[in-house]
Amino acid sequence: MGESEVLFEFTQVGQQMRVSAIDAGTLTEVIVIAPASATRYQMQSLAMAKLKRKLAEGDAQGRAAPPQRLF
Template sequence: MGWGADKKPAGPSEVYFEFTQIGAQMRVAAIDAATGTEVIIIAPVSATQIQMQNLALAKLKRRMEQGGG
């Protein structure tokens, strides 16, 4: 996903997504393959899969940048 000034990847490389519907909501887990870092979002089922993935990926990138990886 690009390289930062310290020559380390700027964000997650390979990401796995897991979708679980819970009533009218979708639980989306985004997991960084290299570190095992996982974040969860809850979205309405009316959102598209791309919207859910983008939101979960943005949260995962923030977590990785904050050293949570």
């Protein structure tokens, strides 16, 4: 993953937190579910690791994840 900005969104659902991580350069998004009792750092680290893994899979296949249309 390059030096692209990563955006995080946190949404509490009951006793769990839904965390979205979006790579601004490719618009690739991953979602993780974590206990609401976890720290923000733990949640971001988990989401970031999943995002890096997803982006690396695209690179390993010889292509980056294509940008998605917003509209």
